Amino acid sequence: MKYYFKVWLFTILISPFFVVAGLVYQTSGNFSDFFKGLPIGLFAVLFSSAFSLPALFLFRLLNKDLAKHDIPVFLKKLIHAIIGILLLWITFYVMNREIFDELSWNNMVWPLTYSIILIIGAFIYKVKEKQILRKK
Secondary structure, three states, X not given: OOHHHHHXXXXXXXXXXXXXXXXXXXXXXXXXXXXXXXXXXXXXXHHHHHXXXXXXXXXXXXXXXXXXXXXXXXXXXXXXXXXXXXXXXXXXXXXXXXXXXXXOHHHHHHHHHHHHHHHHHHHHOOOOOOOOOOOO
């Protein structure tokens, strides 16, 4: 699997369940009701997968371009993380502009959690140092 796809998939699959766990804990005071919130997490995985496809495409283009350059791996991962977060916030803005009208924890928990998980994913997966281009 390619680096950009691993980071995207990691973010899409993990983030909704952290958000659901946090929201369940916030409302009930314990994690015993986590499985009641599981359908919301599954729906969020499907929903975010569909709406983040344009961001995945742009993330792929970034990955292809960065692979051509001889820059340190850490810097590539940092660039991926920053651009990924930017694309993520743009996706949330396009999906629901109202969450940015009133800044509150309940509105920001989704994009913040996705951003944190994206940063983790960007740094745990291995990225190619330099892609060898073949002449045709």
